[in-house]
Amino acid sequence: MGALLLDGEEPPLNAVNEGGRSPFVLICEHASQVLPKKLGALGLPETELQRHIAWDIGAEKVSRFLSRLIDAPLMLQRYSRLAYDCNRPPESPDSIPEISELTAIPGNRKLSADDRLARIAEIYRPFHNGISAFLDRRAADGIRSIIVSIHSFTPVYKGKARSVELGILHDRDGTLSSRLIKSFPNVDARLNEPYGPKDGVLHTLNMHGFARGLMHAMIEIRNDLITTERGQDEWAQRLSVPLIQAIAKQGS
Amino acid sequence: MGALLLDGEEPPLNAVNEGGRSPFVLICEHASQVLPKKLGALGLPETELQRHIAWDIGAEKVSRFLSRLIDAPLMLQRYSRLAYDCNRPPESPDSIPEISELTAIPGNRKLSADDRLARIAEIYRPFHNGISAFLDRRAADGIRSIIVSIHSFTPVYKGKARSVELGILHDRDGTLSSRLIKSFPNVDARLNEPYGPKDGVLHTLNMHGFARGLMHAMIEIRNDLITTERGQDEWAQRLSVPLIQAIAKQGS
Numbered sequence: 001m002g003a004l005l006l007d008g009e010e011p012p013l014n015a016v017n018e019g020g021r022s023p024f025v026l027i028c029e030h031a032s033q034v035l036p037k038k039l040g041a042l043g044l045p046e047t048e049l050q051r052h053i054a055w056d057i058g059a060e061k062v063s064r065f066l067s068r069l070i071d072a073p074l075m076l077q078r079y080s081r082l083a084y085d086c087n088r089p090p091e092s093p094d095s096i097p098e099i100s101e102l103t104a105i106p107g108n109r110k111l112s113a114d115d116r117l118a119r120i121a122e123i124y125r126p127f128h129n130g131i132s133a134f135l136d137r138r139a140a141d142g143i144r145s146i147i148v149s150i151h152s153f154t155p156v157y158k159g160k161a162r163s164v165e166l167g168i169l170h171d172r173d174g175t176l177s178s179r180l181i182k183s184f185p186n187v188d189a190r191l192n193e194p195y196g197p198k199d200g201v202l203h204t205l206n207m208h209g210f211a212r213g214l215m216h217a218m219i220e221i222r223n224d225l226i227t228t229e230r231g232q233d234e235w236a237q238r239l240s241v242p243l244i245q246a247i248a249k250q251g252s
Numbered sequence: 253m254g255a256l257l258l259d260g261e262e263p264p265l266n267a268v269n270e271g272g273r274s275p276f277v278l279i280c281e282h283a284s285q286v287l288p289k290k291l292g293a294l295g296l297p298e299t300e301l302q303r304h305i306a307w308d309i310g311a312e313k314v315s316r317f318l319s320r321l322i323d324a325p326l327m328l329q330r331y332s333r334l335a336y337d338c339n340r341p342p343e344s345p346d347s348i349p350e351i352s353e354l355t356a357i358p359g360n361r362k363l364s365a366d367d368r369l370a371r372i373a374e375i376y377r378p379f380h381n382g383i384s385a386f387l388d389r390r391a392a393d394g395i396r397s398i399i400v401s402i403h404s405f406t407p408v409y410k411g412k413a414r415s416v417e418l419g420i421l422h423d424r425d426g427t428l429s430s431r432l433i434k435s436f437p438n439v440d441a442r443l444n445e446p447y448g449p450k451d452g453v454l455h456t457l458n459m460h461g462f463a464r465g466l467m468h469a470m471i472e473i474r475n476d477l478i479t480t481e482r483g484q485d486e487w488a489q490r491l492s493v494p495l496i497q498a499i500a501k502q503g504s
Binding site: 089090091092113114116117120121124125129132133135136137139140141142145172200203206207210211212213214 | 341342343344365366368369372373376377381384385387388389391392393394397424452455458459462463464465466
């Protein structure tokens with residue numbers, strides 16, 4: 001197509017460590033604050049593009065460390081959620097947000113159907129089709145997959161401070177989530193906080209996890225804990241423990 | 253690829269009436285008893301390929317009549333579920349069944365990973381990716397979609413007769429199903445019979461309906477009621493009534 005992405009721009013899916021031997025398949029939909037060149041800065045000042053509204057601060061680094069620690073494949077999305085939020089279906093107004101938190105996004109207003117389709121067809125669809133094809137190959141090979149997505153959230157949202165440090169989110173199937181949360185007795189860790197199924201944030205897990213009958217969980221880390229490499233490393237290590245235990249219990 | 257389908261063989265998705273103006277998008281995963289030429293008859297006698305195990309008898313015709321009556325797009329799958337059951341994820345043993353009902357399928361036994369991947373990548377994946385892309389375009393155009401899949405079931409299963417005539421199936425979101433069933437007071441119509449979510453038959457609806465936040469229902473008609481064109485026409489007409497009413501209530 002190329003109505004949006006230019007020659008030389010990265011494809012939306014960067015699959016890291018595809019041959020990793022863990023059953024866990026990590027997904028990080030909000031890894032990047034990069035915008036496709038054609039979109040400029042969406043009418044925003046540069047400072048806004050560094051904020052949580054553009055990406056999940058620290059989530060890519062935590063995911064990469066975790067991927068190495070447990071030898072898991074990692075599916076990274078390469079564009080800012082302000083271009084397209086890959087954890088939302090095309091039907092959702094939040095997929096190409098006109099307002100994010102309290103910030104209006106001028107470049108997302110009054111889009112034509114073709115503009116919307118270019119975002120969907122060049123970012124959202126190839127990212128998810130790539131994950132589907134990857135999971136298909138594992139299924140054909142008889143390799144079990146468990147889907148875990150890695151996110152971060154802002155410590156202050158719409159002016160309110162949040163005390164929760166770690167959220168483990170699930171929709172219908174809470175098997176994995178309820179195991180993981182037990183591993184953090186000294187952390188303010190909560191199930192389905194600061195977001196839950198009603199906020200529409202379980203899209204990726206419902207598509208690649210629930211619809212395929214695969215165990216799944218979504219991990220949300222408060223981003224002030226993972227702004228430095230030390231914090232990213234710490235949380236990757238802490239998360240690796242219950243993940244490895246979860247497989248050991250089940251048999252791998 | 254072409255590891256399975258040969259030049260000149262149909263693609264797995266036949267999209268009928270794509271421009272239809274109804275919000276309903278009809279899906280018929282088990283429309284056909286045709287096998288890809290490379291698979292021969294899967295080691296089965298021809299009589300088995302005419303039976304319910306190969307396809308949903310009458311379902312394509314009902315779907316086509318219904319598509320015309322309500323001006324709805326219709327997504328037809330062109331290959332027998334014995335090659336790949338497009339209402340099952342690749343992780344499910346039923347996706348390429350070694351036994352269907354009581355019949356062993358010799359050509360599905362001892363498949364290599366490449367054999368399995370060819371079935372997945374040339375039948376299942378392009379069928380569903382095609383539906384996804386179709387729904388993506390509607391979303392970009394601001395057109396609402398409601399997913400309805402059309403199936404039929406055998407009146408005698410594993411030697412037992414079934415009295416239920418019409419099943420309306422749903423998983424988590426029963427909004428549409430509970431409306432539809434009210435329209436059949438003089439029919440043996442039941443919710444989540446003769447199959448339900450635990451039988452793994454909601455795969456297509458969970459992927460294209462639930463994960464996208466779209467209303468959805470699965471319709472199962474006992475196939476002795478729709479073996480003739482008269483019966484197919486009758487059931488298409490009867491089904492069109494509550495579908496049209498359901499939109500009228502919501503506003504279209």
